Amino acid sequence: MRVTNKMLSHNFLSDMRNNLNNMKRIQEQGTSGKQVRRPSDNPFKVSRIMQINSDIVANKQYNENIKDTINWLDSADTALGQSGEVFKRVRDLLVSAGNAAYGSSERKAIKDEVNEKIEEFSQILNTNFDGKYIFGGRRGTSKPMDIVKTGENSKLIYRGREGQEIDIGNDEYNMINSKLSVEVSQGVYIEYNVTATEITKFQNSKKEDLDIRKILSNITDHLDSDKPEDRDKLIGEDLQGVSDILDNILKLRSGVGAKQNRMESAKERNIEENFNMTEILSEVEDIDFTENSMESYVMQTVYMASLQASARIIQPTLMDYIR
Numbered sequence: 001m002r003v004t005n006k007m008l009s010h011n012f013l014s015d016m017r018n019n020l021n022n023m024k025r026i027q028e029q030g031t032s033g034k035q036v037r038r039p040s041d042n043p044f045k046v047s048r049i050m051q052i053n054s055d056i057v058a059n060k061q062y063n064e065n066i067k068d069t070i071n072w073l074d075s076a077d078t079a080l081g082q083s084g085e086v087f088k089r090v091r092d093l094l095v096s097a098g099n100a101a102y103g104s105s106e107r108k109a110i111k112d113e114v115n116e117k118i119e120e121f122s123q124i125l126n127t128n129f130d131g132k133y134i135f136g137g138r139r140g141t142s143k144p145m146d147i148v149k150t151g152e153n154s155k156l157i158y159r160g161r162e163g164q165e166i167d168i169g170n171d172e173y174n175m176i177n178s179k180l181s182v183e184v185s186q187g188v189y190i191e192y193n194v195t196a197t198e199i200t201k202f203q204n205s206k207k208e209d210l211d212i213r214k215i216l217s218n219i220t221d222h223l224d225s226d227k228p229e230d231r232d233k234l235i236g237e238d239l240q241g242v243s244d245i246l247d248n249i250l251k252l253r254s255g256v257g258a259k260q261n262r263m264e265s266a267k268e269r270n271i272e273e274n275f276n277m278t279e280i281l282s283e284v285e286d287i288d289f290t291e292n293s294m295e296s297y298v299m300q301t302v303y304m305a306s307l308q309a310s311a312r313i314i315q316p317t318l319m320d321y322i323r
Contacts, residue, residue: 098235111223139175144196215241
């Protein structure tokens with residue numbers, strides 16, 4: 001087969017084009033720091049990069065969920081601690097009410113302070129965090145509890161959206177009684193809230209059903225009474241009821257502490273996972289700059305060599321002789 005100048009020129013231009021494309025690819029990798037710039041470069045690798053990026057974004061959202069939940073639990077723990085202080089004071093007042101030397105005026109003073117503590121407890125149960133009532137369950141935008149006056153005494157009630165008293169079993173009550181959960185990693189959900197109903201309705205160590213609203217109502221009624229048997233109840237069943245309330249608050253606070261520890265552990269795991277995924281992404285996506293620099297130098301050398309070789313191989317044309 002006869003090899004003509006045209007064939008040589010065609011092959012030369014084709015090889016030069018390939019060399020230039022290779023140089024362009026390597027230079028683009030060097031300037032971007034990435035192995036691929038478009039899906040057509042390596043579809044499989046691009047698909048993997050996209051999946052890893054998606055996992056990293058999701059993991060960052062899990063971390064945000066965990067941080068918000070930790071702050072929520074911190075608020076709940078603080079509120080439960082304040083509730084405990086309220087009932088410690090109520091217990092001290094009941095102990096002093098048992099003093100035989102106390103008359104009706106002293107008991108009235110004690111009752112007035114107990115009513116103040118009931119209102120303070122209601123405010124604690126309506127603690128708000130980030131625009132939501134932390135003890136309100138799924139009905140987080142409305143106060144779960146309120147106070148109504150019955151004569152001179154304060155009565156604790158479950159509060160409806162319109163400010164009305166709601167009964168146990170009511171739809172709004174069920175919303176207050178509901179649990180909230182958060183996703184801390186793929187497919188892993190954790191219930192994190194304490195509800196107002198868990199605080200106000202509970203079982204004591206004897207498995208007896210108790211209601212804070214009833215206990216507090218009994219205390220104020222007994223403080224109003226001059227009957228000896230009612231005064232005896234103040235330091236008997238009423239005092240025991242307050243002790244049971246404190247035990248329940250302590251149990252709930254321990255549960256919050258356990259959830260805080262779990263969230264901290266989940267936070268540490270997610271941070272480590274994010275670091276690992278970022279490292280994997282770098283291995284898949286990023287170039288080796290040393291290797292890229294060497295390849296770039298080699299391609300420049302090949303390109304220059306191809307130019308020099310073609311100048312010697314391709315024979316002169318008629319135009320060269322005319323000059």
